Amino acid sequence: MTSVENHGTAGPTLPQKLLRLNWPLVVLIILVAGIGFAMQYSVADGNVDPYARKQMIRFAVSFVGMLVVAMVDIRFWRGTAYLFYGFSLLLLVGVEVAGSVGMGAQRWIDIGPIRLQPSELMKIALVVALARYFHDLPPRRIRHILTLIVPLLMILIPAALVVKQPDLGTAVLLSTGGIVIMFLAGVSLWFFALLVAGTGGAVYAVFISKGQDWALLKPYQYDRIAVFLNPELDPRGAGYHITQSKIAFGSGGTTGEGYLQGPLSRLDFLPEKHTDFIFTVLGEEFGMVGGLVLLGLYMVVLLFGLMTAMRIRHLFGRLVAAGVCMTFFAYFAINMAMVMGMAPVVGVPLPLVSYGGTSMLVLLFGFGLLLSAQVHGKVAFPRRGTVL
Template identity: 55%
Template sequence: MSYLAYQFKDVPVGFRKLLFLNWPVVFLITAVSGFGFLMLYSVAGGSMNPWVTPQVQRFGLGLAVMVSMAMVPIWFWRNMAVVGYLVALILLVAVDIVGVERNGSQRWLDLRFMDFQPSEMMKITLIMLLAAYYDWLPLSKVSKPVWILVPLLFIAAPAYLVLSQPDLGTTILLVSGGGAIMFLAGVHWAYFATVIGAVIGLVTAVFQSRGTGWQVLKDYQYRRIDTFIDPTQDPLGAGYHITQAKIALGSGGWTGRGYMQGTQSRLNFLPEKHTDFIFTTLAEEFGFLGAFGLLILYALIIIFCVQSAVTNKDRFASLITMGVAVTFFLFFSVNMAMVMGLAPVVGVPLPLVSYGGSAMLVLMVAFGLVQSAHVHKPR
């Protein structure tokens, strides 16, 4: 690519920068989104409305935003990290005051032309802020306790606001993504081992306390855990969603029932078939091979992002690229684990495939940062 850029050195800078784009990532993102358009068309019963048309429009807008952001020097995004984080934090507070409530959760702001979910924005601005913080902080201070408290506060503030919405899935992603940035920045592993040990101890205490005088959770909360472990205990109640998802996953077999032939989705047995549970529709219609193909595309996106990060000599650019890659991995791994019954149903969409304006646009902004880091890395 550098050779091509040299050959076109007389071309205006803006056009020449296009040669430095991480084009494999662009093509892979488009391919995954194409999967999404096909599945949304299927779950709509062979119609472009109500989901495919707006999703295509959002992807087109997101693609334009991604390329535009790639043309902007990475130092600009470093300088905007604090501003972006504060704006996202203010919007999260606004959600608590004037947010739109749906299904018992207050997570959205009504922008008239679309409902915007500030917690999606926070996933990216938190990564930006932590990357900028560790770019500024000398390596000798990274593992000092006093300097660890600052990023913990950066993570804790939005995590508390999102958890109170309530949105457990996004809270997990915020904490995990922030922790990943701290680990990649060089924070000593002993801190993470301590946290993991504390979590294991807490979970053990929760289970051991059941039926005792110091029981930690309420009885109904333990029943929810029982239903998660064995959905057949309440197949028509709390276990209904995951039971139907497993039926769809299993009935797909190796090659699937065929495009638009999935009975679970077409007969409306699947819940949220166009958002959280869209992966089960894909697995039912295209089988193991189709689901594995999507996984390969996801894996390739991460591989190209990691390759770009490890070859980038700019610390902020490298950290933000790795941060986006980790967050992207958490997106699809949590969603797939959720619909397969390996994790609780926490409402995490499948990236670039599930229907949703905020998730699509914010993810394209994240890849815009990755592209900016790649285009402007020292060569």
């Protein structure tokens, strides 16, 4: 009747795990990555170099990594969760120190051959760490307001470090991801009401204090925020990118200019077209049909992920799975909104499609955890303070 009866503490065997793996989700992931390869091929004017080939190799490596992670017992990931979080935090601090020594904003760190962005790593580390915290929390204590101080700090510390980089986009992404996990963990709705009211009040205070004697920020900081919220105020900087992106995307029309035919993409009008603005290229070449297909695929991946999460019998697995889904959603929603001029310009890639190593690796690691949780969805997984 319980999970204990099914597998005992040993859990399923490897062939069982492979059989049980959510293959439709895996296929969907490959499909999305395939769209990515096609777009990398296109932005290089129909060449596998310099982007598509490298992207495929990265995907292959990360994909194998994902399957390996999925095969590892979910209880192992719970055990190493804080270690992982601590490690990521250390790297963030390291980047901060190295960045200030190197007199510039640095977001990445070299580990052997891999160039890693600690902020990317943190997105998953935070999910896992929060999942463990709420998993380990005795059920009654979840209603206690003091128990929320620890997870809030776990969110705020890396978020603050990322803001300092400065990478406001990732900070917002980290915070919302963390809050969503708290929401799914069952934290009282009052808390969220308070949170919304508090944040709203703070933002409101900052805004109305502008130009007053008691202004909370310096004038140049207000200007920066204004440009951040409305890039078109700065037509030569971020505004230029957004304007070009909207023009190229909009000119795609219903079915686009055709694969490898997007004129503005080809003529260098798009900034970062192989990374952050790859969706613009897709919109120009495949039009609204192409955009909706990709968006649809993403939503199906999300739906599969969340449905998988709901079937997991332990809180840790559910929270990890849902957290990964939320991170995934935040990636593509923010990226698409950005290139269509609905959101500020933040350096968020389009998941599995944008060119880039860290985000691919981290995302597939996340999906590996999700799959691990799914495969090991029925293992006995005691919560602290409860007796087996």
